[in-house]
Amino acid sequence: MADRFFVNEMPDFVEETEVAGGESSLENLLSLPYQETAEKLLQAALDISETVVNKTWIDVGSRPKNPDLYTGSLGTAFLLFKKYQVTKDRRDLDLSGDIVKARDSASKGSPFVTFICGRAGVCALGAVLAKQSGDRKLLQHYLSSFKEIKLPTGVPNELLYGRAGYLWACSFLNKHIGEGTIPSTHTGPIVKDVIREGRHLSNKADCPLMYEWYGKKYWGAAHGLAGIMHVLMDMELTPEEQEDVKGSLRYMIHSRFPSGNYPSSVDSDADKLVHWCHGAPGIALTLVKAAQVFGDEQFLRAAVDAAEVVWNRGLLRRVGICHGASGNTYVFLSLYRLTGNAEYLYRAKAFTCFLLDRAQRLIETGEMRGGDHPFSLFEGQGGMAYLFLDMTNPAESRFPAYEI
Numbered sequence: 001m002a003d004r005f006f007v008n009e010m011p012d013f014v015e016e017t018e019v020a021g022g023e024s025s026l027e028n029l030l031s032l033p034y035q036e037t038a039e040k041l042l043q044a045a046l047d048i049s050e051t052v053v054n055k056t057w058i059d060v061g062s063r064p065k066n067p068d069l070y071t072g073s074l075g076t077a078f079l080l081f082k083k084y085q086v087t088k089d090r091r092d093l094d095l096s097g098d099i100v101k102a103r104d105s106a107s108k109g110s111p112f113v114t115f116i117c118g119r120a121g122v123c124a125l126g127a128v129l130a131k132q133s134g135d136r137k138l139l140q141h142y143l144s145s146f147k148e149i150k151l152p153t154g155v156p157n158e159l160l161y162g163r164a165g166y167l168w169a170c171s172f173l174n175k176h177i178g179e180g181t182i183p184s185t186h187t188g189p190i191v192k193d194v195i196r197e198g199r200h201l202s203n204k205a206d207c208p209l210m211y212e213w214y215g216k217k218y219w220g221a222a223h224g225l226a227g228i229m230h231v232l233m234d235m236e237l238t239p240e241e242q243e244d245v246k247g248s249l250r251y252m253i254h255s256r257f258p259s260g261n262y263p264s265s266v267d268s269d270a271d272k273l274v275h276w277c278h279g280a281p282g283i284a285l286t287l288v289k290a291a292q293v294f295g296d297e298q299f300l301r302a303a304v305d306a307a308e309v310v311w312n313r314g315l316l317r318r319v320g321i322c323h324g325a326s327g328n329t330y331v332f333l334s335l336y337r338l339t340g341n342a343e344y345l346y347r348a349k350a351f352t353c354f355l356l357d358r359a360q361r362l363i364e365t366g367e368m369r370g371g372d373h374p375f376s377l378f379e380g381q382g383g384m385a386y387l388f389l390d391m392t393n394p395a396e397s398r399f400p401a402y403e404i
């Protein structure tokens with residue numbers, strides 16, 4: 001199994017000191033005052049972002065083949081929006097807007113309707129960028145385009161291609177443009193569909209809500225229960241619907257592996273994947289949210305257990321956020337934001353410093369895999385740059401396109 005991850009040999013905690021101490025460059029980084037580490041991470045993020053823009057936008061003549069946020073040019077636009085939020089450099093906002101604009105008409109015929117994969121991502125991000133730029137006409141264009149999106153018959157419920165991914169785009173608009181931009185009269189019927197289908201497939205089994213994607217009952221954030229429950233918690237729910245969400249999360253907690261990790265689907269007994277998409281990390285983010293929304297200690301305890309799995313087996317041999325070390329780092333950031341416990345900030349810093357210190361070299365030697373989309377947001381270095389930017393202000397960090 002260790003071929004999937006690096007054995008985590010970093011200390012459980014390192015005190016920060018005025019003068020960096022330690023035998024290796026990584027130990028030095030871990031002992032620096034936080035502000036100094038953050039400055040190094042910001043510089044690295046700026047350098048990587050420049051490479052990402054060159055590889056995914058400039059080198060392809062501003063006509064990238066892949067449009068979506070997951071591995072395509074919209075992911076670069078989302079990274080630039082994050083960079084703008086940190087640096088306030090107007091050029092990032094403008095370039096991000098240019099990339100979205102290039103996808104606008106091309107995405108009109110897309111059969112996909114979510115934020116991460118499809119038309120909703122283009123219109124929602126476009127609207128938020130237009131609002132930031134003070135361009136009212138463009139804002140209205142993107143908002144009316146968003147409202148024209150129709151969910152096709154038979155659309156699934158999961159996050160990457162289904163109703164949950166469309167609803168997430170609605171929450172994103174409400175957060176950045178204003179509450180009620182997409183009112184609950186619009187999202188309500190879609191939420192009802194999600195609940196109805198979940199109850200139907202559950203058939204009153206142990207888990208109140210159940211879903212399938214391509215014939216499999218997935219549990220993870222990308223295609224399964226955890227991702228759908230995460231989005232539902234931002235929606236207006238009746239008390240019965242809230243109980244169904246809680247019951248589904250409790251079902252997953254009771255049915256997890258003895259190691260504390262989670263199966264990728266109902267029928268899987270392979271305790272292998274420790275990814276955001278499948279396994280403990282994505283489910284931990286949902287449990288942190290449940291602890292926050294419902295104030296239930298059981299969810300917090302389960303999230304803490306999942307974070308332990310991530311600390312031991314989550315330093316993956318890939319850099320991205322979907323199934324890489326950068327994405328797994330957000331589990332510690334999420335727990336830090338909820339609890340204020342400095343040990344979680346340290347763990348986030350440890351994973352991030354490992355990447356800062358070693359990722360480029362490990363990719364060059366092949367010990368870390370670059371993948372098919374080495375500069376993308378979800379699978380590549382775009383995600384690592386996003387994490388580095390988030391680490392400059394951990395209290396405001398959010399797993400991209402998942403934590404609202």
Ligand SMILES: [Zn+2]
Nearest residue numbers: 275277322323
């Ligand atoms: Zn993945």
